[in-house]
Amino acid sequence: MVALDGPSGTGKTTVARKLAATLGAGYLDTGAMYRLVTLAVLRAGIDPQDPGAVAALASEVEVGVGTDPARPRAQLGGQEVGEEIRTEPVNAAVSAVSAVPEVREILVAGQRRIIAHVLDTVGGIVVDGRDIGTVVAPDAPLKVFLTASPEVRAARRSAQDSAAGRKSTTAAARASVERRDELDSTRTASPMRPAGDAVVFDTSDLNIEQVLVALSELASQRGLLGGEFAEACR
Ligand code: DC
Numbered sequence: 001m002v003a004l005d006g007p008s009g010t011g012k013t014t015v016a017r018k019l020a021a022t023l024g025a026g027y028l029d030t031g032a033m034y035r036l037v038t039l040a041v042l043r044a045g046i047d048p049q050d051p052g053a054v055a056a057l058a059s060e061v062e063v064g065v066g067t068d069p070a071r072p073r074a075q076l077g078g079q080e081v082g083e084e085i086r087t088e089p090v091n092a093a094v095s096a097v098s099a100v101p102e103v104r105e106i107l108v109a110g111q112r113r114i115i116a117h118v119l120d121t122v123g124g125i126v127v128d129g130r131d132i133g134t135v136v137a138p139d140a141p142l143k144v145f146l147t148a149s150p151e152v153r154a155a156r157r158s159a160q161d162s163a164a165g166r167k168s169t170t171a172a173a174r175a176s177v178e179r180r181d182e183l184d185s186t187r188t189a190s191p192m193r194p195a196g197d198a199v200v201f202d203t204s205d206l207n208i209e210q211v212l213v214a215l216s217e218l219a220s221q222r223g224l225l226g227g228e229f230a231e232a233c234r
């Protein structure tokens with residue numbers, strides 16, 4: 001298993017999917033799970049700043065994510081939601097929702113079940129998040145924490161939004177990612193931070209392929225390639 005943590009705009013999700021495909025492993029986007037609960041909160045007309053109401057909804061809502069790196073899926077109550085979880089209303093509310101301890105408890109339990117199932121069936125998994133190396137899977141044989149400068153992260157996020165047809169400027173993207181990172185790293189419940197034994201890797205001056213090569217090398221050094229992957233994950 002590879003735990004890949006870090007803030008948005010570091011290339012984490014793209015790299016995690018490609019790395020999973022390269023390793024022949026499954027892929028889990030834990031951010032999508034927090035985004036799904038947030039979408040449910042917004043659809044239900046619940047105030048994201050009301051932790052009691054958010055926790056109550058989180059215990060009822062059925063969140064589903066796919067683990068095939070070639071085909072990410074996100075479902076709420078069995079219905080595909082597609083790109084709706086990546087829109088600005090969800091970006092603006094997801095940090096408040098993911099700071100609620102009960103939400104984290106429910107989703108972390110679900111993440112551990114998915115990881116165990118994929119390790120049993122596929123043999124390996126790359127997990128993308130904020131607290132994977134610290135909380136969800138502290139025994140992961142490879143933990144990487146990706147970083148990048150705020151300018152680079154904002155530019156990447158803005159380019160992603162534009163490519164997906166969402167209106168975006170670099171200034172708005174920077175304000176959005178900085179606000180979210182501040183909230184995600186200062187919350188009381190499982191704040192975003194590198195695990196003590198994580199490899200901290202700055203992607204500011206690297207493209208996706210270069211990051212992928214570096215991470216594949218790390219995975220290889222830890223014996224996480226090919227047939228050895230399943231064994232090393234246990
Ligand atoms: O990776 P992302 O941008 O899709 O994540 C969306 C939000 O979910 C992020 O702002 C913080 C939260 N999150 C979290 O608290 N813990 C995780 N393991 C993954 C995401």
